[in-house]
Amino acid sequence: MSSIYTAEALATGAGRNGHVRSGDGLVDMDLAIPKEMGGPGGATNPEELFAAGYAACFHSALQGVARQAKVDLGESTVGARVGIGPKDDGVGYALEVTLEVVIPDLPHEQAQQLADQAHQVCPYSNATHGNIPVTVTVSDD
Structure with missing residues (x-):
């Protein structure tokens, strides 16, 4: 790189x-x-800063894949929740992330496809892949 x-x-x-x-x-x-x-x-705190960065980066990736697909996202939003807690083995702490994508003007399936594509190209997603659990959900509102 x-x-x-x-x-x-x-x-x-x-x-x-x-x-x-x-x-x-x-x-x-x-x-x-x-x-x-x-x-x-x-x-x-660091988790809020990470959530803000991940949400912004993922929204950018979503806009990029939508542009390539010639899809208008309208008033889309991406929210990120970053959780922190003790690791299962009791040694240290770990993170988990939930991303919530809202694309009000698209059918749920199409929005989910775009979110899944964004998850493949977002730099934050690539950095976390295999390291921490990341759940991408699409909400209709």
Whole structure:
């Protein structure tokens, strides 16, 4: 692979209770462990950032496969839920992802086909394939 773009970010402070800043300064925010994980909450966390990136990337991939198929997606959306929890073997933590695709103006089967194609070309999907469970669902609303 030959990179055409490289993003950079630096984490400082206390990791999940620290700060992140991208190389260009567009991302510049505090982090906090969610209350559900015993932290203070009140700031974003790595899972939210991953969910935002995956949703945006997958939506872009969906738009690309739709363009190739000459299909208008209309007011489509992609939502991502990233879960974190202890690994089954009790050593460390693991992630899981659910992507929810909504394409209101397409029949469910056609929307599912486009979502499945997007899952084959999305860089985030390719990075997670075989590493964490990713479920792609299509909702009608």
